Amino acid sequence: MGRSRSRSRSRRRNRSVTGGAALSLSLLLTGCGAVSGLTGDNEVTLRVVAADYGDNPQNSSLRHWKNLADGFRKDHPGVKVEVSVYSWSEVDNKVAAMVKAGKAPDIAQIGAYADYAAAGKLYTTDELLAVQTEADFLAPLADAGKVKRVQYGMPFVASTRLLFYNEKLFADAGLTSGGRPWQPRTWADLEAAAKKLKAANVPTPFALPLGREEAQAETMMWMLAGGGGYTDGEEAYAIDSPENTKTFEFLRDKLVGQGLTGPVAPDRLDRQTAFDAFTRGEVGMLNGHPTLMKQAAAKGVKFGMVPLPTVDGTDKPNMGVADWMMAFKNGHRKETGQFLDHVYAAQNQTAFTSAYDLLPVTTSGYRAMNAGTGGNSAQLKTFLQALPGSRLYPAGKKSWPGVSEDIKENIGKAVAPGGQPAKVLEQIATSARANDLH
CATH class of the missing domain: 3.40.190.10 (Periplasmic binding protein-like II)
Incomplete structure (x- = not known):
């Protein structure tokens, strides 16, 4: 963020x-x-x-x-x-x-x-x-x-965290409804909007910062939107769940694979770099926290904010910190x-x-x-x-700081061209469960 x-x-x-x-x-x-x-x-x-x-x-x-x-x-x-x-x-x-x-x-x-x-x-x-x-x-x-x-x-x-979108870039790309910016609710909506932004020559239709700075946050946002999360209902690590695997397959194939995430590879893109690009009018959409409001307003960027679209449009928990x-x-x-x-x-x-x-x-x-x-x-x-129904990091686990570091180091590999989300998530999950026992 x-x-x-x-x-x-x-x-x-x-x-x-x-x-x-x-x-x-x-x-x-x-x-x-x-x-x-x-x-x-x-x-x-x-x-x-x-x-x-x-x-x-x-x-x-x-x-x-x-x-x-x-x-x-x-x-x-x-x-x-x-x-x-x-x-x-x-x-x-x-x-x-x-x-x-x-x-x-x-x-x-x-x-x-x-x-x-x-x-x-x-x-x-x-x-x-x-x-x-x-x-x-x-x-x-x-x-x-x-x-x-x-x-x-x-x-x-x-x-x-919420999804920020640039109202001017949306309007220029024809992403309006009733004179107002069109607001995506599903991942299919998100993909369609990103494609239109790309066709309108927006440098980064959707910024996906999975670099070290805050990869653990971006990861959790997407996992929750896909019906998964870091833990299951019993608070055991579930990083390699089928839902999480499908989430990262979507990111790899539909966003990164179609060139919708801009010139910087997600695993090399830090959050503040993405925020800076948004305030320059170079990013159509990205996930952000309240600090981005002031940064964008200070640069004269008109923006809207909505909950992160979910896999099927149904409400899912938001990430809280x-x-x-x-x-x-x-x-x-x-x-x-x-x-x-x-x-x-x-x-x-x-x-x-x-x-x-x-x-x-x-x-x-x-x-x-x-x-x-x-x-x-x-x-x-x-x-x-979005706060009352939010989900937070599993901060009550002693193992969480190490797991967070592992995610920062490796999660970007899951969405790289030819990446294997199931394998990457399994490796992170196996290590997390092992550390959780100590």
């Missing part, structure tokens, strides 16, 4: 739902507005490590966390909150180093939680949160935070839970998601944004409506 500054940013963004900042800095704040120092005998200090969603010091997430800490301090004078904010390029490693050194923070807001949960280092959500807070999480996001049916990961913010909060067992369970209840209050969720064009992870936040009381763009509601 050479290295330019924007492309560097996007690579870091892959670890977050839409936009981890490229700031090479760490910032420290406390609930009383001063640098961390000595506390009273009865005072508890909570240490929080969080990721930065801004892209410069002026819009750093530091401001949000300072407001949270200050507000919490007023109602809990015996608790001080110290928050270190790091860029997405370093925050996961910072937390890992702290844990390894025996100095885990009380709370971490990072990209993955399963390793720490499996090692017995995290509180469960029901040990921390008030009942109303825990019940407020949107169901698919809460489920994605579970390891063996027990929730350890708390979703912090979320995003979904979440970033995670977790609480380490540091002996501050009560105070940690109180602060997390504060973090997830509806007004605090809305303040953060509105600032960064993200999606809320709670039912109350969802309702507020859908009612128009939160969010900066009506277009963001299109992403919001």
Whole structure:
């Protein structure tokens, strides 16, 4: 969703739902507005490590966390909150180093939680949160935070993916209905639209970024649209399912094989490169996340957004992505839970998601944004409506990071000329199942 500054940013963004900042800095704040120092005998200090969603010091997430800490301090004078904010390029490693050194923070807001949960280092959500807070999480996001049916990961913010299309290119290619751009619903529609765009000399009728940057996301979107996914109903890996094989045969034969995916081979096309081409008016269609809205609008590109067409036009789950909060067992369970209840209050969720064009992870936040009381763009509601029924990465599996890496490395081979989707998917699946046992 050479290295330019924007492309560097996007690579870091892959670890977050839409936009981890490229700031090479760490910032420290406390609930009383001063640098961390000595506390009273009865005072508890909570240490929080969080990721930065801004892209410069002026819009750093530091401001949000300072407001949270200050507000919490007023109602809990015996608790001080110290928050270190790091860029997405370093925050996961910072937390890992702290844990390894025996100095885990009380709370971490990072990209993955399963390793720490499996090692017995995290509180469960029901040990921390008030009942109303825990019940407020949107169901698919809460489920994605579970390891063996027990929730350890708390979703912090979320995003979904939609099909973007260039309205001018559609109109120029005759892809209109009733004076409006024609919206594909099936894969046959998608193929037909791509052919018309190609006939109208659009350089890339459909951008298919299966390069390393975010191949695991593009792969999951297509698997879901084809009736498959990374896992089955029992959450076992099903990467080599018949549905997934047929999906990649379609991509190989109908899109790549007919020259509809542009001049760059999918396995060499990264998402930000595809986004950049879309903002230059060179791409007819591609899958994207909310960040693309701003990028395209800034370049004057008029676009529409619809759910990714499915194999037969029937509704299928959309792909959702979440970033995670977790609480380490540091002996501050009560105070940690109180602060997390504060973090997830509806007004605090809305303040953060509105600032960064993200999606809320709670039912109350969802309702507020859908009612128009939160969010900066009506277009963001299109992403919001896809969130409740979305499917997320199998983040509760310790093996998932390795499987994701395997997909980035190999999935592009499945759609190359002469590629063998069944063989590629089987190899990835076999390795995934083996790693899932350890």
